Amino acid sequence: MMNSPLRIWHPFTNSLLDPAPLQVERAEGVYLYTKDGRQILDAISSWWVNLHGHANPRIAAAIAAQAKKLEHVILAGFTHDGAEELAARLRKWVAPELTHLFFSDDGSTAVEVALKIAVQHFSNQGRAEKHEIVALEHGYHGDTAGAMSVSGDSPFTEPFRGMRYPVHRVHSAYCYRCPVGLRRETCHIECVQQLESLLAERGDKIAAVIVEPLLQGAGGMITHPVEFLRMVRALCTQHEVLLIADEVLTGFGRTGKMVACDLAGVVPDLMCLSKGITGGFLAMGVTLCSDRVEAAFRSEDRMHTFYHGHSYTGNALACAAANASLQVFDDEPVFDRIATIARINAERLALLRGFHQVGETRQIGTIGAVELRAGDAGYLSAMRPKLYQFFLERGVLLRPLGNVVYVLPPYVISPEELHRVYDVIEEAIQTLL
Numbered sequence: 023m024m025n026s027p028l029r030i031w032h033p034f035t036n037s038l039l040d041p042a043p044l045q046v047e048r049a050e051g052v053y054l055y056t057k058d059g060r061q062i063l064d065a066i067s068s069w070w071v072n073l074h075g076h077a078n079p080r081i082a083a084a085i086a087a088q089a090k091k092l093e094h095v096i097l098a099g100f101t102h103d104g105a106e107e108l109a110a111r112l113r114k115w116v117a118p119e120l121t122h123l124f125f126s127d128d129g130s131t132a133v134e135v136a137l138k139i140a141v142q143h144f145s146n147q148g149r150a151e152k153h154e155i156v157a158l159e160h161g162y163h164g165d166t167a168g169a170m171s172v173s174g175d176s177p178f179t180e181p182f183r184g185m186r187y188p189v190h191r192v193h194s195a196y197c198y199r200c201p202v203g204l205r206r207e208t209c210h211i212e213c214v215q216q217l218e219s220l221l222a223e224r225g226d227k228i229a230a231v232i233v234e235p236l237l238q239g240a241g242g243m244i245t246h247p248v249e250f251l252r253m254v255r256a257l258c259t260q261h262e263v264l265l266i267a268d269e270v271l272t273g274f275g276r277t278g279k280m281v282a283c284d285l286a287g288v289v290p291d292l293m294c295l296s297k298g299i300t301g302g303f304l305a306m307g308v309t310l311c312s313d314r315v316e317a318a319f320r321s322e323d324r325m326h327t328f329y330h331g332h333s334y335t336g337n338a339l340a341c342a343a344a345n346a347s348l349q350v351f352d353d354e355p356v357f358d359r360i361a362t363i364a365r366i367n368a369e370r371l372a373l374l375r376g377f378h379q380v381g382e383t384r385q386i387g388t389i390g391a392v393e394l395r396a397g398d399a400g401y402l403s404a405m406r407p408k409l410y411q412f413f414l415e416r417g418v419l420l421r422p423l424g425n426v427v428y429v430l431p432p433y434v435i436s437p438e439e440l441h442r443v444y445d446v447i448e449e450a451i452q453t454l455l
């Protein structure tokens with residue numbers, strides 16, 4: 023025992039029920055290569071982070087060069103070229119109203135930062151009572167305590183009921199399972215009325231509404247009508263409540279635009295970005311906010327300072343990766359690749375709709391999802407492990423969210439490779455269900 027190595031405790035993994043992890047030796051483009059000689063097509067961008075392919079040589083070279091110059095420096099009292107360059111590059115891609123950028127470590131911490139900024143924004147103005155948060159059913163914002171509190175109830179949060187702080191949870195526009203029993207073809211987004219009433223009643227106590235704009239990811243790849251997001255925006259403005267757009271998943275082109283809010287023409291007060299920000303190479307989160315939000319922190323009172331920061335905040339290697347990834351957006355036809363993926367998604371999902379085992383298909387840009395009919399719908403659906411293994415045995419990495427199978431590939435996937443992924447999904451539906 024003394025000499026055996028520590029055993030790695032893998033995330034979202036049951037060490038008794040789940041198969042032993044596969045040992046990946048190297049990766050290139052859309053493929054992972056395992057020690058036992060397998061080649062696996064990564065159709066979920068390794069938990070939604072990879073944009074331009076694994077081991078992208080441009081990003082790899084940028085990190086290597088940066089490591090020889092400056093690996094990291096404390097960001098309080100100091101700054102560095104990479105961080106400044108990233109702030110300048112992001113300027114081009116987000117709404118002009120978003121003027122400030124706060125660095126953190128990952129998606130969860132970007133969310134924590136947004137929530138805390140929202141609450142302190144009001145407390146700094148002598149309105150400490152305006153600290154409550156509203157979130158959507160089926161949402162997912164991360165696994166840290168604050169992010170978990172604003173996420174929807176799920177098997178992920180169940181054991182932590184007691185430690186989640188209280189949040190108002192309102193309907194999501196989950197049209198397939200409409201929370202108010204209507205049909206999208208004839209409805210007027212009545213599901214938003216719950217938020218409307220809540221803000222009318224308690225708007226003076228509420229600091230922020232947090233949403234995953236247009237796509238709730240881990241909750242089941244649930245797409246929302248753009249009108250829903252626009253209505254949420256209008257209600258927040260009306261009641262002087264900040265809108266936090268968690269674009270951790272949707273950012274960096276996944277939905278067809280650089281950020282999902284652009285698809286709806288909505289500008290949030292705070293925006294969280296992570297995952298694809300470094301092209302999938304290194305962990306980094308950022309929270310953007312408007313000048314009006316930050317203005318409440320510009321004060322002669324030191325108690326109005328935002329006392330928050332992580333050790334690796336603004337890490338120089340992560341900044342180098344992010345800058346190189348954004349340079350790829352500038353130099354290469356990334357949005358053409360995105361459009362090709364979106365087109366194939368639409369074609370193949372249309373075919374899948376004809377299968378009786380398919381309840382609904384959903385798509386937003388590069389993300390395609392199939393909700394399978396299941397008596398035990400949800401993350402713990404018995405289908406999940408069977409589907410996962412089936413795909414893996416055919417050399418494709420897909421991690422269904424319970425009875426929802428989704429495709430979320432790196433943008434460098436070829437049309438043939440993407441068709442292959444859909445072929446395997448079709449085969450699974452015909453074989454297993």
Ligand SMILES: Cc1ncc(COP(=O)(O)O)c(C=O)c1O
Pocket residue numbers: 128129130131133162163164165234239240268269270271272296297
């Ligand atoms: C919308 C959203 N927000 C936040 C997070 C949390 O990000 P991280 O896992 O990097 O902490 C995720 C992760 O899946 C996410 O999808």
